[in-house]
Amino acid sequence: MKIDEKKLRESLTYLINFMLRNEELAEWVHYMKERQARGDCCGKKGHLYIIESSFFYEDHYGEKGSLPVLPLPEYEGIPFFYGTARDETVDGNLFLYADIVASAYFVVTRYEEMVRADVRDIYGNFPARESILVRENLLYSPIIDKYGALLSEKLVSLGHDVPVTPKGFERLYFTHDIDIPFQTYSFIRMAKTIGRELLSGHRLVFHPLMNYLGFYGVNPRKTWDYMLEKERQIGEETGILTESICFIIATDTSDRYTSSYIYDKKIKPVLTEMESLGSGLGLHTSYEGASDSAKIKKEKETLETVAGRKIIYQRNHYLRQLDPSDIGKYESAGFTDDFTTGFNEMPGFRLGTSHPVRWINPKTGELSGLLLHGLQIMDGSVIGKKPYQMELSYEEAKTLCGKILDEVYRYRGEICILWHNGMFDRTRGNYLKELYDWILAYILEISGNGQEENG
Numbered sequence: 274m275k276i277d278e279k280k281l282r283e284s285l286t287y288l289i290n291f292m293l294r295n296e297e298l299a300e301w302v303h304y305m306k307e308r309q310a311r312g313d314c315c316g317k318k319g320h321l322y323i324i325e326s327s328f329f330y331e332d333h334y335g336e337k338g339s340l341p342v343l344p345l346p347e348y349e350g351i352p353f354f355y356g357t358a359r360d361e362t363v364d365g366n367l368f369l370y371a372d373i374v375a376s377a378y379f380v381v382t383r384y385e386e387m388v389r390a391d392v393r394d395i396y397g398n399f400p401a402r403e404s405i406l407v408r409e410n411l412l413y414s415p416i417i418d419k420y421g422a423l424l425s426e427k428l429v430s431l432g433h434d435v436p437v438t439p440k441g442f443e444r445l446y447f448t449h450d451i452d453i454p455f456q457t458y459s460f461i462r463m464a465k466t467i468g469r470e471l472l473s474g475h476r477l478v479f480h481p482l483m484n485y486l487g488f489y490g491v492n493p494r495k496t497w498d499y500m501l502e503k504e505r506q507i508g509e510e511t512g513i514l515t516e517s518i519c520f521i522i523a524t525d526t527s528d529r530y531t532s533s534y535i536y537d538k539k540i541k542p543v544l545t546e547m548e549s550l551g552s553g554l555g556l557h558t559s560y561e562g563a564s565d566s567a568k569i570k571k572e573k574e575t576l577e578t579v580a581g582r583k584i585i586y587q588r589n590h591y592l593r594q595l596d597p598s599d600i601g602k603y604e605s606a607g608f609t610d611d612f613t614t615g616f617n618e619m620p621g622f623r624l625g626t627s628h629p630v631r632w633i634n635p636k637t638g639e640l641s642g643l644l645l646h647g648l649q650i651m652d653g654s655v656i657g658k659k660p661y662q663m664e665l666s667y668e669e670a671k672t673l674c675g676k677i678l679d680e681v682y683r684y685r686g687e688i689c690i691l692w693h694n695g696m697f698d699r700t701r702g703n704y705l706k707e708l709y710d711w712i713l714a715y716i717l718e719i720s721g722n723g724q725e726e727n728g
Contacts, residue, residue, distance in 0.1 A: 287631065318364065318365035321367050326356040340388060351420070352409060380625035381417060387597050387598070387636065412621035417626040440685060441685050442720060445504075445508065446687060496694050513720060518552065520557035564595045564599045587612070592616070620654055622649065647689060674711075
């Protein structure tokens with residue numbers, strides 16, 4: 274597989290800037306082959322040369338032989354995927370042979386998933402357990418953010434004045450997939466539901482009867498009002514730029530995986546209420562639409578028509594990402610931001626970073642304008658049954674979610690979490706509402722500490 278050299282160079286320059294988050298400092302960092310670097314550094318001082326490995330230039334790019342050898346080597350305690358664990362000082366400049374640029378590219382493009390296209394689960398997704406990030410215990414720490422911190426440290430050692438980025442949260446994204454906004458009951462289903470609750474739970478529930486009679490305000494799936502109000506309060510109390518987004522399904526018909534509701538007369542008041550509560554709207558692209566350009570565009574147009582506004586955010590149903598290059602279809606459809614990239618099975622940093630990052634197509638090396646927001650925590654992944662998901666206890670879930678939030682805080686990234694509207698309704702009896710409340714309280718707590726530390 275051959276990639277366009279010019280397009281690739283633009284992408285690699287972007288990655289260096291992305292890791293450093295400082296364009297002026299990035300001018301002192303170069304990515305070159307060793308021979309080229311030795312010629313370039315003559316008469317210069319204070320420059321950092323990351324020496325290119327053979328990753329991009331061997332004929333096996335795109336083949337399984339190009340995958341990293343495990344276990345991964347480490348440079349100053351940080352794992353990397355290509356190159357060697359050494360550095361060298363050359364006339365006041367530093368040569369770094371740990372190829373952290375190729376390593377960052379490997380993670381952020383999901384290169385492994387392109388190469389191992391034959392490895393997919395029942396939903397067509399690349400399984401978390403197969404990922405090198407999981408096998409090397411890197412999923413819970415943003416490895417690319419660590420590379421950025423390493424580059425900053427090396428520039429300091431070369432005499433540069435590198436501003437210290439205060440800890441904190443750059444932005445808060447609270448997202449909600451509205452898979453089923455309201456439960457619809459026939460007479461028989463209504464009677465069976467009430468009878469089942471009486472026999473098994475020894476309690477009388479009224480929402481099936483109220484729903485059957487047409488009073489849809491009594492709806493256990495209507496949890497978005499609670500969450501959106503809580504999120505608004507968090508934004509006000511922390512002063513952090515906060516955005517809530519409800520992702521809406523916009524298919525004509527239902528299938529095995531996707532419930533259609535966009536043409537139900539009850540959905541318009543729901544969308545109006547969400548907007549009044551300050552929520553943004555995004556397309557929850559259907560199960561079949563994940564890799565179908567025509568379906569993506571049609572569903573986007575449908576949602577825009579029904580909602581009466583332009584839709585620029587999207588997330589795939591079941592977090593489906595069959596092939597990394599499918600992401601290009603969302604940019605072509607007119608989306609500016611994608612919120613899909615996370616594992617169904619477990620939380621963490623599938624993109625290797627806590628910051629939004631522009632998509633790079635691993636098949637061409639081309640940098641796009643589409644911004645990817647890595648999904649860090651999803652309700653279903655912590656509580657879902659083993660072996661597919663983690664099936665954590667409440668205390669285990671708090672510990673893991675706290676660890677991930679601490680990492681975002683450390684690198685001043687953005688939080689991106691997903692809580693479904695139907696996962697903690699009154700009929701579920703699980704801990705997800707308590708965990709959601711705990712996460713928001715924890716964000717508030719550490720944000721307050723950070724303001725004191727940084728103020």
